[in-house]
Amino acid sequence: MLKHFIRLEWKSFVRSASFGTNLALKIIMGLAALYFIACFAILGTAVFFILKDEGMEPLSTINKFMIYYVLFDLIIRYFLQKMPVTNIKPLLLLPINRSTIVHYSLGKTVISFFNVLHAFFFVPFTIVLLYKGYGYQALLWHIGMLALIYTNNFLNVLINSKNIVFYTVLGLLAALATSQYYDVFDITPYSQLFFQNMYDTYYGFLAPVILVSATYYFSFNYFKNRLNLDDGLAKKSEVAKTENFTWLDQFGTLGTFLKNDIRLLKRNKRSRTTLIMSFIFIFYGLLFFTQSIEAYDNPWMKVFAGIFVSGGFLFTFGQFVPSWDSAYYQLMMSQNIQYREYISSKWWLMVIGTVVSTLIASFYLYFGLHTYLIIVVGAIFNIGVNSHLVMLGGAFVKTPIDLTTSKQAFGDKQAFNMKTMLISLPKMVVPMGLYTLGYYLFSPNIGLVFVAVAGILGFAFRNSVFDKIEKIYKTEKYATIAAYKQKN
Amino acid sequence: MIHVHNLSKTYNNGVRVLHINHLEIPKGQSFGLVGNNGAGKTTFFSLLLDLIQPTTGHIENNNVQVNTSEAWKPFTAAFIDESFLIGYLTAEEYFYFIGDLRGQNKADVDALLAKHEEFFNGEILNSKKYLRDLSKGNMKKVGIIATLIGNPEVIILDEPFANLDPTTVNRLKKIIKELATDPNRTILVSSHDLVHTVEVCNRIVALHLGEVVKDIQTSPETLKELEAFFAV
Numbered sequence: 185m186l187k188h189f190i191r192l193e194w195k196s197f198v199r200s201a202s203f204g205t206n207l208a209l210k211i212i213m214g215l216a217a218l219y220f221i222a223c224f225a226i227l228g229t230a231v232f233f234i235l236k237d238e239g240m241e242p243l244s245t246i247n248k249f250m251i252y253y254v255l256f257d258l259i260i261r262y263f264l265q266k267m268p269v270t271n272i273k274p275l276l277l278l279p280i281n282r283s284t285i286v287h288y289s290l291g292k293t294v295i296s297f298f299n300v301l302h303a304f305f306f307v308p309f310t311i312v313l314l315y316k317g318y319g320y321q322a323l324l325w326h327i328g329m330l331a332l333i334y335t336n337n338f339l340n341v342l343i344n345s346k347n348i349v350f351y352t353v354l355g356l357l358a359a360l361a362t363s364q365y366y367d368v369f370d371i372t373p374y375s376q377l378f379f380q381n382m383y384d385t386y387y388g389f390l391a392p393v394i395l396v397s398a399t400y401y402f403s404f405n406y407f408k409n410r411l412n413l414d415d416g417l418a419k420k421s422e423v424a425k426t427e428n429f430t431w432l433d434q435f436g437t438l439g440t441f442l443k444n445d446i447r448l449l450k451r452n453k454r455s456r457t458t459l460i461m462s463f464i465f466i467f468y469g470l471l472f473f474t475q476s477i478e479a480y481d482n483p484w485m486k487v488f489a490g491i492f493v494s495g496g497f498l499f500t501f502g503q504f505v506p507s508w509d510s511a512y513y514q515l516m517m518s519q520n521i522q523y524r525e526y527i528s529s530k531w532w533l534m535v536i537g538t539v540v541s542t543l544i545a546s547f548y549l550y551f552g553l554h555t556y557l558i559i560v561v562g563a564i565f566n567i568g569v570n571s572h573l574v575m576l577g578g579a580f581v582k583t584p585i586d587l588t589t590s591k592q593a594f595g596d597k598q599a600f601n602m603k604t605m606l607i608s609l610p611k612m613v614v615p616m617g618l619y620t621l622g623y624y625l626f627s628p629n630i631g632l633v634f635v636a637v638a639g640i641l642g643f644a645f646r647n648s649v650f651d652k653i654e655k656i657y658k659t660e661k662y663a664t665i666a667a668y669k670q671k672n
Numbered sequence: 673m674i675h676v677h678n679l680s681k682t683y684n685n686g687v688r689v690l691h692i693n694h695l696e697i698p699k700g701q702s703f704g705l706v707g708n709n710g711a712g713k714t715t716f717f718s719l720l721l722d723l724i725q726p727t728t729g730h731i732e733n734n735n736v737q738v739n740t741s742e743a744w745k746p747f748t749a750a751f752i753d754e755s756f757l758i759g760y761l762t763a764e765e766y767f768y769f770i771g772d773l774r775g776q777n778k779a780d781v782d783a784l785l786a787k788h789e790e791f792f793n794g795e796i797l798n799s800k801k802y803l804r805d806l807s808k809g810n811m812k813k814v815g816i817i818a819t820l821i822g823n824p825e826v827i828i829l830d831e832p833f834a835n836l837d838p839t840t841v842n843r844l845k846k847i848i849k850e851l852a853t854d855p856n857r858t859i860l861v862s863s864h865d866l867v868h869t870v871e872v873c874n875r876i877v878a879l880h881l882g883e884v885v886k887d888i889q890t891s892p893e894t895l896k897e898l899e900a901f902f903a904v
Contacts, residue, residue, distance in 0.1 A: 424802045426762045440772040443765075444758070451760040451802065515756040518721045519773050520745040587760065588804070662725045669755070 185280065189288050217297070221304050228308035232316065243313065243325075247379035248372045254332055255357045257302075261340040262350050265298045276411070286407045290400065293337055302333045321383050328382035328389035331396040338399035342406055422451075437522060441529030448508060449501075452587035455508065458500045462537065465496025466545050469559065473551045483623045484616040486555070487635065490562030491570070491615055493545050497537030498566050499611075502574030503581065505530045506657070510584040510668040517665060523654045527575065531650075534571045538563050554628060561635040562615065568642030570611045572649040579656040582667035614638065673699040673826065673858045674720070678729035681715055681882075688727075690715045690882040697860070697875075699825075702852040704873030704890075705862040706898065711879040713862040714752065717830050720860075721750055733826060746774070750828035751815035759804030763796045763814050766803060767821065774822030781821060788817050791843050808835045816844065820851075827851065828860045833868045841868065848872045866902065870895045878902075 235242040275285050293299075306329050313322035343349040363369040381388035429446065432439035449455045472480045472489035479485070492499075501508075506526075509516055516526075542563040549556045615635045622631030657664075676695035682688045690712040697703050705713050718724045720731055722738045730737050733744040750756070758766055764785075771781040785797065795810055803814060812835055819827050832848075833841050849872055851857055863869045869876060870890055878886035878901060886901060888894055 422802070422805075423800050424762045424805075425800070426764045426798075428765070428768070437772070440769060444761070444769060447760060447765065512755055512758045514721075514723055514752065515758070517723060518745065518748070518750055518756075519770070521773060662723075665723050 185284060193292070220301060224301055224304035225308055228305040229312060231309065232312045243318065243322075243383060244376065244380055246309075247383075248376040250329075250379045251371060251375035252357070252361070254336060255353060255360075257298075257333070258336050258340065258353055259350075259357065261298055261336060262344065262353075265293075265296060265337075265340055272411070273413070276413075282408055282411055283404075286404055286411065289407065290338070290341065290404060293341065294334070296337070299333055299337055302329075306330070306333075318383075321386075324386070324389040325379075325383040328379075328392045331389070331392035335392060335396045335399050338396065338403045341403045342399065437525040438529050438532065441526055442532060445508075445529060445533050448587070454585060454587045455501075459497070461500050462496035462541065463544075465492050465500075466541055468496070469493040469545070469548060473548060473555050483628070483631065484620045486558050487562065487616045487619040488612055490558040491566060491612060492562075493548070493559050494538050494542045494563035495566040495570060497541055498534045498571055498574060501537065502530070502534050502571060503578050504585055505575050505578040506664075507578070507581055507583060507585045507668075508587075511587060513665055513668045517661065523657055524650060527650050527653055527657075530575065531571055534574070535567050538566050538571075554632075557632050558619075561619075561632045561639065564636045564639035565615045565642070566639070568639030569614070572642065572646065573611050575653055576649060576656075579653050579660070582660070582664050584668045584670065673697055673701075673734055674860075675732040676729070677732070679719065679726055679731060680728045681712075681719060681724065682727040688882060690719070690879075692716070692729075692884055695877070695884065697858060699858055700852075700855040701875055702848065702859040702861070702873045704869035704876040705860065705879060706864070706866060706869050706876060707862075707879035708864070708902070710881070712882040713879060714830055715882075716879070717750065717752060717828055717860070717862065720828065721748070721752070744826075747825040748828070749774075749819035749821070749824035749826070750830075751812075751819050751832070752828075752830040754808075754811050754815070756815055756818075757803045757811055760802055762802060763799065763806075766814060767818060770818045770821050774824075776822045784821060785817070788820075788847070791817065791840065791847065793840065809837060809840065812836060813840065816847075820847075825856055826858045826860070830862050831864070832861060833863055833865050845872050866895060866898045870898065 231246070232242045235245050272285060272289060306326060310322050310326040313325075314320075343353075360369075360371050364371065378388075378391070382392070427447065429439075429443045432443050435442065449459060469489040469492070471477055472486055475481050480489070506513070506516075542559060545559050546556065548559055615638065618634040618638055619631040622628075622634040674695075674697040676692050678693055679695075680688060680691040689710075705716065707713050715724070719726055720733065720738065722742075722744075726739060730739055732738070733748060736744040738744050758769070761769065767781050767785060768778060771778070785792075789797070792813060796806070796814060799806075803811060806814070812832065816829060816832055819829065829848075832844060836844060845868065848859060848861065852859055852872070852874070859873075861869065861873060874890050876886070876888050876890060876894060876898065877884055878898065886898070888897065
């Protein structure tokens with residue numbers, strides 16, 4: 185039986201859509217994984233000596249902060265670790281015990297990247313401990329930590345569908361961290377006892393071992409009892425509410441498309457991820473304007489930040505126009521649709537997104553008026569120039585978007601589309617160059633004026649760019665339909 | 673209404689999936705397309721909707737050559753498969769969206785929906801579900817009714833009877849027959865089901881491996897003739 189499972193697993197891995205993407209992406213993903221592994225391994229090896237140099241007892245210091253490590257791990261898992269329920273359906277009808285299926289699915293999570301990664305920290309750290317004469321009890325501590333990591337793993341299986349539990353954990357973590365930071369209440373002396381106990385005593389490590397057995401037992405039962413199509417394996421569906429947005433009717437066809445785009449953003453996982461990412465981009469500028477990173481502390485990098493703070497939505501949404509509509513592109517192509525209205529509705533959406541981001545970013549006024557003005561002229565340039573470039577690049581993207589999953593959002597193969605790359609370059613380089621030019625030739629304010637004027641000039645080309653995009657949509661129509669039909 | 677000239681579609685691997693030298697569908701006809709899987713029914717409809725490019729020849733829809741002009745779009749409506757639905761909309765939102773594109777106001781659409789309330793069987797309007805969460809049969813019902821919005825002159829339905837329950841099939845037949853009474857309306861229906869097609873269409877064309885093998889005006893003998901042709 186196990187042989188069959190392993191063979192299935194291997195095929196699903198080798199034939200998965202993400203594996204089939206181009207070589208460049210594979211290499212980059214591999215490098216990213218290696219990077220994380222290396223970080224953990226280096227940390228695991230070096231942390232002992234670093235702490236020692238700082239005059240702290242390494243193991244007890246690690247134990248002190250271990251509570252945060254464990255809680256944070258749980259949160260990361262909640263967001264990123266996939267649930268084992270996929271691919272169970274076809275197994276249900278085959279002559280396999282339900283228990284076997286559940287054991288197999290849970291067992292699968294054991295070798296997940298989110299568990300293996302920790303080994304790269306704990307194994308070298310334990311080896312260093314042994315080497316430094318901490319005795320065999322370091323091994324007991326290691327077993328205890330291993331059990332805790334797996335407790336998290338199975339806990340995540342249990343709570344994954346329960347947002348309340350998750351937000352409680354998140355709230356707890358935030359509360360603990362803040363109260364510790366402001367010296368209100370410090371949990372670490374208490375939690376430290378628990379972790380230190382695993383080293384100090386012969387039996388301390390048994391607590392997490394019991395914990396991991398219990399969570400495994402509960403998640404096993406939880407799954408087994410819900411191994412029905414209408415329960416644990418059911419597709420989650422939201423309660424739908426009809427929204428007519430009648431106030432948009434006054435804009436005619438443009439309003440019709442805008443309505444749909446608003447619903448698109450609100451109701452799909454994939455597009456909501458875009459919204460969250462563009463919100464995070466607003467705070468990206470903090471890295472630049474707080475002067476915390478020396479390499480960023482120059483005029484051109486500040487413009488770079490200004491472009492990103494206001495343009496997060498513009499970039500993340502715009503680069504996939506028209507792929508957002510890929511699922512029903514055939515409908516769009518057989519309806520009486522004016523491309524011009526379609527394109528301008530997307531454009532207006534990006535304009536609205538940019539304006540809203542710029543308004544939210546007004547807290548940058550804290551760093552001075554000039555800083556905020558950099559963001560404002562960045563927004564003008566984004567609306568005037570970048571919005572067109574982004575859509576021009578998007579017109580060449582032919583990867584269908586699955587709106588119902590959020591996992592595609594990070595690292596997609598279209599990022600390596602050559603045409604898109606070439607079109608992307610001026611988005612950053614031109615405003616950075618213009619500002620720097622004005623900054624050094626005249627004054628910082630003239631630099632701002634340069635960027636703003638370039639943005640306003642960009643408006644003049646709006647119609648010709650829209651014509652060009654329209655033409656691309658038309659000439660690429662058949663290829664685009666064929667590409668969108670391909671499911672990942 | 674629809675003229676097919678020397679139309680063929682060949683894929684890169686050299687497989688010719690459709691070849692129709694000449695076919696004429698006059699205005700007002702209800703035209704049935706039957707054939708096995710792979711006979712070229714959906715390919716023909718996709719060519720008619722300019723979703724794929726013909727290898728040779730062309731189709732004219734009301735004197736508009738479909739692969740060069742888009743002027744056929746305002747008077748043509750089609751439902752091929754679920755990719756014609758917008759998954760994240762509710763049924764109402766979808767109908768109003770199509771209505772907007774076809775120049776119909778909310779009241780027009782509401783009137784049409786009220787007329788077909790029976791067809792929906794109470795499972796679609798106000799169902800608090802997005803289209804992506806509907807069952808296959810209910811998705812089909814939404815798609816079919818959406819093609820009626822704005823009184824298009826040409827209606828194209830690919831496999832409309834598949835996935836529908838017996839009652840709904842009968843209701844659909846009634847709807848199609850009623851539509852066919854309008855002399856300005858041309859209806860194209862494809863199906864595997866000979867009985868249904870014979871019942872609603874006044875002309876039937878059978879495709880086999882991309883070629884027209886039968887072209888008959890419906891008569892009491894039609895069903896027998898077709899059954900004999902597809903018999904094993």
